[in-house]
Amino acid sequence: DAKTTQPNSMESNEEEPVHLPCNHSTISGTDYIHWYRQLPSQGPEYVIHGLTSNVNNRMASLAIAEDRKSSTLILHRATLRDAAVYYCILGVAGSYQLTFGKGTKLSVIP
Amino acid sequence: NAGVTQTPKFQVLKTGQSMTLQCAQDMNHEYMSWYRQDPGMGLRLIHYSVGAGITDQGEVPNGYNVSRSTTEDFPLRLLSAAPSQTSVYFCASSYWDKEETQYFGPGTRLLVL
Numbered sequence: 001d002a003k004t005t006q007p008n009s010m011e012s013n014e015e016e017p018v019h020l021p022c023n024h025s026t027i028s029g030t031d032y033i034h035w036y037r038q039l040p041s042q043g044p045e046y047v048i049h050g051l052t053s054n055v056n057n058r059m060a061s062l063a064i065a066e067d068r069k070s071s072t073l074i075l076h077r078a079t080l081r082d083a084a085v086y087y088c089i090l091g092v093a094g095s096y097q098l099t100f101g102k103g104t105k106l107s108v109i110p
Numbered sequence: 111n112a113g114v115t116q117t118p119k120f121q122v123l124k125t126g127q128s129m130t131l132q133c134a135q136d137m138n139h140e141y142m143s144w145y146r147q148d149p150g151m152g153l154r155l156i157h158y159s160v161g162a163g164i165t166d167q168g169e170v171p172n173g174y175n176v177s178r179s180t181t182e183d184f185p186l187r188l189l190s191a192a193p194s195q196t197s198v199y200f201c202a203s204s205y206w207d208k209e210e211t212q213y214f215g216p217g218t219r220l221l222v223l
Contacts (some may be wrong), residue, residue, distance in 0.1 A: 036212075042116075043200045043214030044153065061133075087152065097143070097168065098212060100152030 004088045009105040012078045020073040020104055022088030027068050032091035034098070035062065035073050037084040042088065044100075047073065083108045114215035117203050118146040122221045123211065131186040131218050133201030139210050140215075142184040142202045146197040147217075153200060159184055191222045 005023040014016040024033065035047040048055055048062045049072075055062040061074040075082055087103040117132045135142065141160035145168075155168030159178040173195060175187040184203075188195060198219050204212040 041217075043202075043217050044212075045214065046211040049211075095156050097158065098153075100145075100154070102150075102152050 003099075004090060004101055006086075006088050006104045008102065009014065009107065011109060012105045013066065013109050014076075014080060015077050018075040018078045018082070018084050020075070020088075021070065021101070022072070023070045024088070024090055025069045027090060028066075028092075033062065033064060033068075033071050034089045034091050035060070036089060036098070036100075037082075038043065038103070039081075039084045045056045048087070049091070078106075078108045080108050080110065089091065113137065114201055114203055114213050116199075116215035116218050118218060119216070120219045120221075122222055123188075123222065125192060127186070127191050128190065131188075131199055131201075133184045133186065133192050133215060134182050135184075135201075135203040136182065136215070137203065137213065138181060139203035139205055140181070140190075141210075141212075142178065143168070143202050144174070144176065144184070144186045145200045145202065145214075146195075147200060153167050156199075165209065188220075191220075193222045196220060196222045 003078050034049040036044040038044045048060050050062045064098050068070045085103040085105050087100050116136045140161045144156040147153045154170050156174050157176040158189035159165045162178050165176050198217045200217050201215040202212045204210045
């Protein structure tokens, strides 16, 4: 299975940008890169996904390395409500299953 | 749309009891799945379904049964609960496309004594 590697935890000051890294060196050419987050005591929620090009939406931006072996989720201005566990997941070709690792626990400091 | 709904929110069982965790979605999604999440861990896939009448096993299927008689509902059955099944259970659904967003329910907390 294609795997991802993320730091266990990160901290950010409120209203500052946050860059959450993810390594996926075994990614194949058709694997999508998905990001989900899980707020305390809630189910995971979709954040963003991409294949090759950088992506932006109202929640975040996704920067994908040219070789696709790593990506970075960018929260432009962290708020206290962004404190959550962020999961970087590969959408493997031929499978519709999401394989969750332990993710990165983001703490936002007021 | 209500999205993905799960009942009950919390349940306490004794070892050996059986129960069904309910999951429903009103988005006409073909794909539905069940995950469990143990403390400090990521989610692990139990069972999934790609449409009515079709189910398959995930990473940790032992001790659980599923069926999919309608597009909307995907119940998870514990036939004989064990303490090792104490966990938080999440149901998810999406359209049948690997690019599609998966929507998760709020979860059911299960305690088996």
